[in-house]
Amino acid sequence: xxxVSIITVNFNQPRITEELLKSIPGTYTNIEVIVxxxxxxxxxxxxxxxxxPEVKFISSGSNLGFAGGNNLGIKNATGDYLFFVxxxxxxxxxxxxxxxxxxxxNPSVGIISPKIKYYSNKTLVQYAGYTAMxxxxxxxxxxxxxxxxxxxxxxxxxxxxxCHGAAMMVRKDAIEKAGMMNENFFLYYEEVDWCEHIKxxxxxxxxxxxxLIYHKESVSVGKKSKLKEYFMNRNRILFIxxxxxxxxxxxxxxxxxxxxxxxxxxxxxxxxxxxxxxxxFKAVWWNLTHNRNSKNxxxxxxxxx
Numbered sequence: 001x002x003x004v005s006i007i008t009v010n011f012n013q014p015r016i017t018e019e020l021l022k023s024i025p026g027t028y029t030n031i032e033v034i035v036x037x038x039x040x041x042x043x044x045x046x047x048x049x050x051x052x053p054e055v056k057f058i059s060s061g062s063n064l065g066f067a068g069g070n071n072l073g074i075k076n077a078t079g080d081y082l083f084f085v086x087x088x089x090x091x092x093x094x095x096x097x098x099x100x101x102x103x104x105x106n107p108s109v110g111i112i113s114p115k116i117k118y119y120s121n122k123t124l125v126q127y128a129g130y131t132a133m134x135x136x137x138x139x140x141x142x143x144x145x146x147x148x149x150x151x152x153x154x155x156x157x158x159x160x161x162x163c164h165g166a167a168m169m170v171r172k173d174a175i176e177k178a179g180m181m182n183e184n185f186f187l188y189y190e191e192v193d194w195c196e197h198i199k200x201x202x203x204x205x206x207x208x209x210x211x212l213i214y215h216k217e218s219v220s221v222g223k224k225s226k227l228k229e230y231f232m233n234r235n236r237i238l239f240i241x242x243x244x245x246x247x248x249x250x251x252x253x254x255x256x257x258x259x260x261x262x263x264x265x266x267x268x269x270x271x272x273x274x275x276x277x278x279x280x281f282k283a284v285w286w287n288l289t290h291n292r293n294s295k296n297x298x299x300x301x302x303x304x305x
Contacts, residue, residue: 001030002104004096004169005079008087009069011038014048016216017087021052028096032056034073035087039063063301065186066165074180083169088216090119098211099169102157110174110203111195113163114211115144115153126215128153129160129207133192135248137255138236153209160207165191167213170198177201182242186297187227189235196243229276230299233264234283241292257284 006024010017017035024033033055037045039062048057060072070084081103083096099112116127128144140161144153168191178201181190195205240252261280268276286298 001028002080002100003078004028004031004081004083004100005034005073005077006031006083006085006096007034007036007070007073007077008085009036009038009066009073010040010087011063011069012040012042013087014040014042014044018048018051020085020087020089020091021055023091026091026093026096028094028100031096032077032079034058034076036060036069036073038065038069065183065190065297065301066188067181067185067190068183071180071183074175077172080172081169082172082175084165084167085213086166086215088119089166090214090216092212092214095211095213099208102206102208103169103171106204106206108202108204109171109206110178110198110201111163111168111170112206112208113160113168114213115207115209116164116166116213116215117149119214119216122214123148125149125153126217127164127166127207128156128209130162130164132161133243135240135244136251138240138244138252156207156209158206159204161205162192162195163205163207166215166217171203174198174201174203178203182293184293184295184297185231185235185238186299186301187231187235189232189239193239193242224273224276226276226279227299230279230283233260233280234286234298237284237287238292241287 008020035055035057037059039060045057045059058072058076060069074082081100095114099114102112103109118124118126125144125147127142130143131141133140178197181194185193199205237256240249264280265277268274282298290296
């Protein structure tokens with residue numbers, strides 16, 4: 001039985017993280033659980049270690065973002081398979097066993113996600129795979145999103161364009177070949193970028209809908225925020241800069257500047273989210289003035305709470 005390292009990142013949500021930890025025990029026994037506290041305002045590691053002595057708690061000391069926090073978990077993991085889960089998820093009994101079994105039987109698969117359903121309405125699907133990315137628009141489709149689960153995605157185990165950042169198991173060998181997550185994304189698009197690099201390293205990205213996890217979506221960042229608007233737009237451009245062929249990149253730049261920016265500005269005005277407008281232009285300006293591997297995020301991270 002291969003060892004599975006379960007890695008999650010906490011940022012100012014100790015109770016949500018504890019709910020996840022309580023849901024983890026299942027049929028797969030060879031596991032280690034790693035919680036990275038990503039610079040939370042209050043250090044409760046002592047309390048956690050007392051209540052969950054079997055869990056490895058790591059403090060980052062500062063907010064490293066989704067990618068940085070998970071990369072810190074990777075550096076401390078000893079498993080053959082690393083299972084990255086959002087702290088706002090809840091396990092089902094056979095989740096780890098089913099994903100690990102796919103890896104055991106398919107060594108060419110480097111990364112895999114389970115079916116994801118909404119915790120708040122467990123009849124609704126959030127994810128059953130992704131379609132391929134259109135590099136001219138940087139748009140693709142999440143398969144099954146907000147559909148009632150009538151079994152239409154049951155018994156699917158095979159290729160998908162991308163795995164989902166809320167729950168993705170990655171083969172350690174694939175990480176060694178593809179590298180860790182790119183930390184200059186900080187938040188959003190990092191897992192899509194990672195999938196691209198894992199595929200370029202010679203591995204396949206799969207989904208297994210027989211495995212299931214529940215997701216309490218948008219607990220960390222909220223449904224709308226300046227943080228979300230900035231990084232969603234900044235990283236959409238950055239993803240294309242890092243992964244699309246030259247001609248596709250050029251078309252995308254015109255598409256984004258001439259269509260996406262005006263459309264978003266009008267939407268912000270309509271919804272009276274006027275303070276989002278400068279963050280949209282800030283996202284564009286960052287990509288015009290920074291190298292695609294720049295460590296400068298262009299956002300005051302110390303203001304995130």
